[in-house]
Amino acid sequence: MRVIVQRKLSGHLFGIFLCLVGFGILFVVLWKAWPSVSSSSNVLSSLWSYILTEQTDLALIGTLKLVYLSIIGGIFLFLGIFVLAFSRQILYLSGGPILLQCPYCNNHWKARRAMGWAECPHCRKFIHPQVMKTGK
Numbered sequence: 001m002r003v004i005v006q007r008k009l010s011g012h013l014f015g016i017f018l019c020l021v022g023f024g025i026l027f028v029v030l031w032k033a034w035p036s037v038s039s040s041s042n043v044l045s046s047l048w049s050y051i052l053t054e055q056t057d058l059a060l061i062g063t064l065k066l067v068y069l070s071i072i073g074g075i076f077l078f079l080g081i082f083v084l085a086f087s088r089q090i091l092y093l094s095g096g097p098i099l100l101q102c103p104y105c106n107n108h109w110k111a112r113r114a115m116g117w118a119e120c121p122h123c124r125k126f127i128h129p130q131v132m133k134t135g136k
C-alpha cells in the first residue's frame, strides 16, 4: 500500500514538474518575443509570425527556432497534464471502497472503484456517477 501511495505521489510531482517546465519554456518564448511584438497593432498575429521566423540562442543546444521551442514547451505541458490526470486515476483505484452518487435520484452506493459510466442500482438509469468520497 505504501509503495502505491509513494508511486502515486511521485507521479503527481512528476506531472507538476512537466507542467512547470512546459510553462517555463513557453514563458521564455513569450519573454523573447514580447519586446518586438508588443508595439504592433495586432499582437497575436505578429507574435505568431515572430515565433515562426525568429530563432534563439541556447547555450547548450545551439540556435533553435522559436517555433520548435514553443512546440517542445507545449509537449511538456500536455505530458504534464496527462501524467497528472493519470496519477489521479491511480488515486481512485488504490483506495478502498468508494461512495458514488447518482446525479438523477441522488442515492448513494458503494463500489470498488470509480467508474466512468455505471447503472444506478436505485433508479436503473445509465449514468455518470459522482465520487462522494474515497474509503481510506
Ligand SMILES: [Zn+2]
Binding pocket: 102, 103, 104, 105, 106, 107, 120, 121, 122, 123, 124, 125
Ligand atoms: Zn439513480
